Amino acid sequence: MTTATPTRQDDLLGITLGHRAMCADSRRLADLAARVVDGTERVDRTRAVAIARWVGRLADEILHHHEAEDDVLWPVLEARAGDRVDLAALTDDHAALDPLLVQVRAAADDLAQAPADAAAARALARHLGALADLLAEHIAEEEREVFPIILAHVPQHEWHGVEAAVRDRGGDMGFVLPRVAAVASPEQRAALRRVAGPVLTVLLPLTRRRLRRAERLVFGGASRL
Template sequence: MTRSHPVRVRPRTDGDPVPDVMGMRLAHRAMLRDANRLPDLAERLAAGTCDARRADAVARYVRDFADSVHHHHSVEDEVLWPVLAASAGPHVDLTELSDDHAALDPALARLRTTADAFRARPGEDTATALAVELAELRDTLTEHIGDEEASVFPVIERHVSVADWAAVEARIRKRAKLSFEAPRVLAVASDAERAAIEADGGLALRVLLAVLVPPFRRRERAVFGA
């Protein structure tokens, strides 16, 4: 739910630079990549065998994915939506998107519970249940993200100042689990997008990615296979 306390912004005016929404677009792309590949993984596990070690790796990844989705929509509600409302006023209606966010929380709670059941007793039944929960989340996220990008991105670019957008992104990054988010975003970035990310982050970001990416890639192999 959008918070009601006032937010001080300087709305963008004609001629001002346009905010770059690449970071949010990449976050969505990374989310949808996992939303699509995790149900397929669970279906394969239901049709085969899965030892306790892999079941633990899969369940932990699913839990981190659920937490990532929760983080994303929570910071939109608490950080981005108030800035949009203050910047765009009557030009934006966030009611349906906020309602979608509210419906996500119980779905994510069910997914975590199902992942824990699969970890405790890996087998066809628990893997199938996990596949069902993941498929439902995939369908929900695909529709929601499509609606959000179509309705919110133009509002950001038209009404939010570069300074206010930078402040939003900084607050989002501060609350993110970078060891999970950064490698996933990098994996879905084009060469041009990756170059822009590294140019903006400089040496510190390149060092951080060099530390975070290799262990995450090993984690992916443990979850999804070689």
């Protein structure tokens, strides 16, 4: 009788780095908006439009991520772990994120329309701060509660199937890939290359160059990408 290979910690590298990239960007945007409010950052219309576009792409990424968890990952966990996993609190967080993402998008769009509007800047800073806080809390809980369940109960081939199903749902790889690479250590980037093969070698420099221009316009200063 063949025993299925269990999912390993290394198999969770992709989701872990995706989490790190979303948390880092939401906090970086919240800090930027706070500096706009206190007057230490200046925003003209071109920059405000770029900020709104970045915020929209991040909101799309967060929504894509948690909808994929609801639709793809959660059923696998419930089938494999049964009553050993309780996803109610995490699902509630996903429901709380949806209206917050709408508020963040709207506030960013308002700032793009009126960069000198102090009320728009304050609203954006408030909503981005709430998003960064909720996302950090949610992801910490998810990794604490869900990752051990995956490692203990989900066979490796099923986890790889979850990842493939999530990829098949699409996503803005030109936005996601360079930011995931930016939060990875050299060892983690090497591991990503081993898994992705030559595709990553070709796509990463191209997507990084394109996104770096937008990043500098949004955040100013030195690029992280």
